[in-house]
Amino acid sequence: MDNTIVRAHDLKKHFHTKQGVVRAADGVSFNIHEQETFGLVGESGSGKSTVAYTIMGIYPATSGELLYRSRDITAETKKRSKALKRDIQIVFQDPGSSLNPRSTIKQILELPLRVHDQVSKKERVYRVAKLLEMVELPADFMYKSPPAIGGGERQMIAIARALATNPSFIVLDEPTSALDVSVQAKIINKLMELQKELNLTYMFITHDLSLMRNMASRVAIMYLGKICEIAPTTEFFSKPLHPYTQMLLSSIPVVSTQEEELKPKKIVSTGEIPSPVDIPPGCSFHLRCPARMDICSKIDPVMVTPEKEHQVRCHLFPGASGS
Amino acid sequence: MDAPVAAYEQSLRSRTWERIKKGWYAFSKNPLSIVGAVIIVTVVFLAVFAPFVSPYADHAGNFVDFDNASQPPSRTHLFGTDVFGRDILSRVFFGFRLSLIMGVTVISLTAPVGVTLGLIAGYKKGTWVETLIMRITDIFVAVPPLILALAVAAILTPNIFNSMMAVSLMWWPWYCRMVYGIASSLKNEFYIQSAEVTGASTFHILFKEILPNCYGPVFTKVSLDMGWVILLASALSFVGLGAQPPTPDLGTMVADGGKYMPDQWWIAVFPAIAIMIVVFGFNILGDGIRDMLEVEKS
Amino acid sequence: MASTLLNIKNLEVGFDVYGGYLQVLNGVFFSMAEGEKVGLVGETGCGKTTTAKSVLRILPEPPSKITGGSILFKGRDILSMKKNEIREVHAREISMIFQDPTAALNPVFTIGDQLMTAIKYSNLHDNMKRNEIRESAVHALREVRLPDPERILDSYPIQLSGGMRQRICIAMALATQSTLLVADEPTTSLDVTIQDQVLRLLGTLIQEKGTSTILITHSLGVVREWTERVYVMYAGVMVETAETKELFKNPLHPYTRGLMAAVPKLTGEGIAAGIPGRIPEYLNPPRGCRFHPRCPEVMDICKKEKPLYFDCGGSHRAACFLYRE
Numbered sequence: 001m002d003n004t005i006v007r008a009h010d011l012k013k014h015f016h017t018k019q020g021v022v023r024a025a026d027g028v029s030f031n032i033h034e035q036e037t038f039g040l041v042g043e044s045g046s047g048k049s050t051v052a053y054t055i056m057g058i059y060p061a062t063s064g065e066l067l068y069r070s071r072d073i074t075a076e077t078k079k080r081s082k083a084l085k086r087d088i089q090i091v092f093q094d095p096g097s098s099l100n101p102r103s104t105i106k107q108i109l110e111l112p113l114r115v116h117d118q119v120s121k122k123e124r125v126y127r128v129a130k131l132l133e134m135v136e137l138p139a140d141f142m143y144k145s146p147p148a149i150g151g152g153e154r155q156m157i158a159i160a161r162a163l164a165t166n167p168s169f170i171v172l173d174e175p176t177s178a179l180d181v182s183v184q185a186k187i188i189n190k191l192m193e194l195q196k197e198l199n200l201t202y203m204f205i206t207h208d209l210s211l212m213r214n215m216a217s218r219v220a221i222m223y224l225g226k227i228c229e230i231a232p233t234t235e236f237f238s239k240p241l242h243p244y245t246q247m248l249l250s251s252i253p254v255v256s257t258q259e260e261e262l263k264p265k266k267i268v269s270t271g272e273i274p275s276p277v278d279i280p281p282g283c284s285f286h287l288r289c290p291a292r293m294d295i296c297s298k299i300d301p302v303m304v305t306p307e308k309e310h311q312v313r314c315h316l317f318p319g320a321s322g323s
Numbered sequence: 324m325d326a327p328v329a330a331y332e333q334s335l336r337s338r339t340w341e342r343i344k345k346g347w348y349a350f351s352k353n354p355l356s357i358v359g360a361v362i363i364v365t366v367v368f369l370a371v372f373a374p375f376v377s378p379y380a381d382h383a384g385n386f387v388d389f390d391n392a393s394q395p396p397s398r399t400h401l402f403g404t405d406v407f408g409r410d411i412l413s414r415v416f417f418g419f420r421l422s423l424i425m426g427v428t429v430i431s432l433t434a435p436v437g438v439t440l441g442l443i444a445g446y447k448k449g450t451w452v453e454t455l456i457m458r459i460t461d462i463f464v465a466v467p468p469l470i471l472a473l474a475v476a477a478i479l480t481p482n483i484f485n486s487m488m489a490v491s492l493m494w495w496p497w498y499c500r501m502v503y504g505i506a507s508s509l510k511n512e513f514y515i516q517s518a519e520v521t522g523a524s525t526f527h528i529l530f531k532e533i534l535p536n537c538y539g540p541v542f543t544k545v546s547l548d549m550g551w552v553i554l555l556a557s558a559l560s561f562v563g564l565g566a567q568p569p570t571p572d573l574g575t576m577v578a579d580g581g582k583y584m585p586d587q588w589w590i591a592v593f594p595a596i597a598i599m600i601v602v603f604g605f606n607i608l609g610d611g612i613r614d615m616l617e618v619e620k621s
Numbered sequence: 622m623a624s625t626l627l628n629i630k631n632l633e634v635g636f637d638v639y640g641g642y643l644q645v646l647n648g649v650f651f652s653m654a655e656g657e658k659v660g661l662v663g664e665t666g667c668g669k670t671t672t673a674k675s676v677l678r679i680l681p682e683p684p685s686k687i688t689g690g691s692i693l694f695k696g697r698d699i700l701s702m703k704k705n706e707i708r709e710v711h712a713r714e715i716s717m718i719f720q721d722p723t724a725a726l727n728p729v730f731t732i733g734d735q736l737m738t739a740i741k742y743s744n745l746h747d748n749m750k751r752n753e754i755r756e757s758a759v760h761a762l763r764e765v766r767l768p769d770p771e772r773i774l775d776s777y778p779i780q781l782s783g784g785m786r787q788r789i790c791i792a793m794a795l796a797t798q799s800t801l802l803v804a805d806e807p808t809t810s811l812d813v814t815i816q817d818q819v820l821r822l823l824g825t826l827i828q829e830k831g832t833s834t835i836l837i838t839h840s841l842g843v844v845r846e847w848t849e850r851v852y853v854m855y856a857g858v859m860v861e862t863a864e865t866k867e868l869f870k871n872p873l874h875p876y877t878r879g880l881m882a883a884v885p886k887l888t889g890e891g892i893a894a895g896i897p898g899r900i901p902e903y904l905n906p907p908r909g910c911r912f913h914p915r916c917p918e919v920m921d922i923c924k925k926e927k928p929l930y931f932d933c934g935g936s937h938r939a940a941c942f943l944y945r946e
Contacts, residue, residue, distance in 0.1 A: 043812035044783075056520050077520050085522045098513035102535035106331060108514075115522045125331055143334035150899060151665070161517070180664035180839060185883035185895030207813055210842075210885040214892050237887065251817035252887075253842025255869060259887040268821075272782050273812065348639050 005201050006032040011064035013054050020277045024050035026225035037202040039216030046222040048205050052171045056090050089162035093174040095154035099146040106142040112164040131160040152183035171203045209252050221245050224284040231310040241312040243291045346615040356611025362604030370419040377413035383571050393587050403589035415597045418573040425556045426549040432491045437498025442529045445506025460496040468493045472559055486565040505537050539616035546612050550605030557598050573598050626833050628652045632690035643903035647857040660844035661837045663854035666900050669837045673803050678707050712743045716794035720806035722786035726778040733774030743797035761796035784815035805837045845869055853877050856901050856911040863937035873939040875916045
């Protein structure tokens with residue numbers, strides 16, 4: 001059944017710095033299906049943004065396979081075709097710096113139009129007005145500049161910009177992390193509406209698990225450059241298998257007693273998140289893992305599939321030591 | 324389809340007007356900036372209309388009147404006359420003209436070149452392009468300006484044109500360095516990444532995305548530079564490397580008048596004060612422009 | 622009965638800017654007893670940091686202007702204090718933890734320099750000798766469970782992680798044995814697991830020392846887990862206050878309700894539509910109740926008069942005409 005739109009296999013992105021090699025993404029494998037929302041969760045240093053940027057071509061992949069609709073996209077954006085650049089878009093995390101503070105909204109939104117469609121000036125203004133309409137912003141926003149509008153509205157502009165080229169696949173890198181809850185609600189609802197209307201596929205990255213619960217159809221969790229667990233959303237939240245997933249889920253603050261009951265028993269997280277330059281041997285999580293065993297400090301586990309569509313990378317499960 | 328276009332145009336006009344008002348508010352907050360603006364506007368006016376506002380316009384050229392030579396300041400000659408009988412006030416007005424021309428010429432040559440090179444070097448940071456541009460910049464910066472000017476003058480005939488060339492040669496690196504700093508820090512901003520990912524051309528990224536973020540520092544520098552270039556050009560003329568007689572150049576006038584200090588003090592002092600006022604005016608105007616452009620950020 | 626520690630009545634604060642005057646705080650009421658853990662929750666721009674800074678008198682006096690109301694700390698009027706009296710209060714009575722630990726620590730001084738300076742100026746035992754101050758600093762770092770405190774004292778902020786830096790800020794705030802701790806979004810810039818650790822630590826410490834705490838945040842979840850009483854703020858006004866359990870069981874003000882509905886839930890029931898409209902401009906705030914343009918239950922009176930705090934049973938109060946009895 002191949003409605004796979006993005007396929008990554010053992011994807012690696014390493015950075016060479018003065019302090020050593022940063023294994024930002026270290027052997028990541030996943031498939032994204034057409035029109036689903038694939039969620040990627042993790043804390044800082046997990047590599048989730050690196051994976052997103054590699055898909056976008058901001059970085060070229062160091063090694064491994066990365067396919068978009070069966071075409072190789074390990075190359076960076078300079079070397080990619082225009083058609084590819086149209087089809088994959090990104091909404092960045094920080095609305096403060098994803099829009100040029102010195103440009104007008106019109107200039108920001110018409111840039112993709114100028115690069116990809118050769119249309120007249122008048123037509124461009126018209127198309128920009130239509131884009132603003134799509135995100136429910138008034139047409140006279142065109143002459144404003146980003147510093148004059150609020151964070152939520154800026155993010156709507158970033159979304160409108162991503163939609164300008166009629167893409168099929170959009171990466172959303174923490175699109176609402178910097179926003180207030182009520183603004184976030186508006187944006188998320190708009191995103192879901194647009195997804196249905198335009199048949200979009202989303203890769204949704206966030207550290208907010210409660211948000212992920214309501215957005216994604218499948219969730220992958222990353223720690224220090226590797227994926228720990230992938231499962232359909234309901235599975236992921238009701239039966240988290242990896243100790244890190246459980247730790248994360250038990251730490252999130254919730255607003256009702258019903259949600260409290262859904263959280264795994266409180267696992268007190270200890271220790272700092274190690275820096276990606278200094279990854280411990282064996283399983284990268286073993287220093288903080290409450291279920292740590294001997295083998296964990298020696299051998300890095302591989303991904304296994306203990307249940308249907310539910311993959312996990314942990315020695316607690318047979319087959320993970322690779323034997 | 325016409326409605327959004329018309330609405331956009333109208334909104335653009337009203338927004339520009341708003342920005343002008345806001346800019347003026349920030350500028351005028353510091354009363355000194357208004358002083359600077361007044362000084363410069365006056366100087367420009369006098370320079371442009373020198374032939375019409377000077378009481379003795381023909382004294383600016385080849386003119387002698389030994390009967391009236393070396394007269395102290397009086398009602399007919401507010402700044403007195405020099406050894407050739409020429410009215411110093413009129414010559415100062417024409418001197419302003421020359422100074423401004425030199426300033427504008429040097430800056431219109433050096434700023435575009437320096438800014439463009441700075442944009443390229445900053446954006447291409449980490450590549451050979453950056454290394455090449457910045458090392459060339461370093462070479463030019465390492466030579467002391469007056470020595471460079473003297474060397475150029477030694478090779479070429481001393482005149483205004485050559486002295487402007489000499490000044491330009493040592494001026495452009497500062498624009499390059501300033502813009503390089505800004506461009507290299509903006510290179511990794513999300514909006515630049517976004518433009519790259521969309522497929523925008525390098526030209527667009529340099530001039531439409533990065534450059535607008537440099538306007539503030541660049542225009543402030545332009546204003547301050549006008550003062551400094553005028554000062555440097557006057558210094559060159561003072562040592563005889565710039566304008567040649569009888570052209571009324573402020574630096575030359577100070578040099579010539581120096582011989583007659585302290586008795587006929589007015590011959591050197593008034594041109595010197597004129598230089599001082601122009602430089603001072605541009606300096607505080609520069610501060611005001613910086614205040615005005617800072618406000619854009621909020 | 623614990624005595625009232627901080628009592629803010631009808632505080633009005635505004636800012637002079639281009640284009641006019643921003644009337645930010647529009648009659649803020651706030652009170653807490655000694656030993657309480659109170660949460661102050663609200664979205665960006667609602668005035669919570671302005672309120673906190675007013676209590677500490679660290680707002681820049683132009684362009685800000687305190688135009689009305691009173692702030693009583695232990696019965697003393699904060700607003701009429703002179704600079705040296707305020708400094709005393711800062712040194713011994715009130716400490717603040719800021720949102721971004723990186724910005725709160727000076728990058729060119731070692732942790733030791735900064736921590737020991739804080740202790741020295743709090744002057745608990747006047748004229749502490751240098752080695753005594755260092756002892757205190759080590760002790761403070763141990764209290765926030767930082768490993769190897771001696772080494773940390775000699776390190777620079779850049780050598781440490783965000784969680785560690787925030788713990789150091791907490792250590793600095795608590796080392797001075799203040800009566801009141803104001804924590805302004807102390808964990809917003811931290812990862813979830815680290816946030817949990819830091820909040821837990823903070824909770825333990827303030828329990829041990831009996832420090833009264835104001836926890837400012839925009840996260841309802843954090844407030845629910847870590848506070849005893851909550852104030853909800855909107856557009857420069859406290860719209861609702863209650864004991865934490867009570868507020869989450871029974872939110873009364875339409876804004877509070879809208880906010881709770883907008884939070885994504887782990888139960889996966891989808892995300893509510895949020896609150897229509899935007900936060901008001903302080904240049905020209907709405908007349909009457911500042912929330913009325915966005916309120917799903919707006920009535921005529923809301924557009925004309927400003928609501929008072931109406932009693933809704935127990936210590937639960939809401940600034941809404943719906944509860945006018």
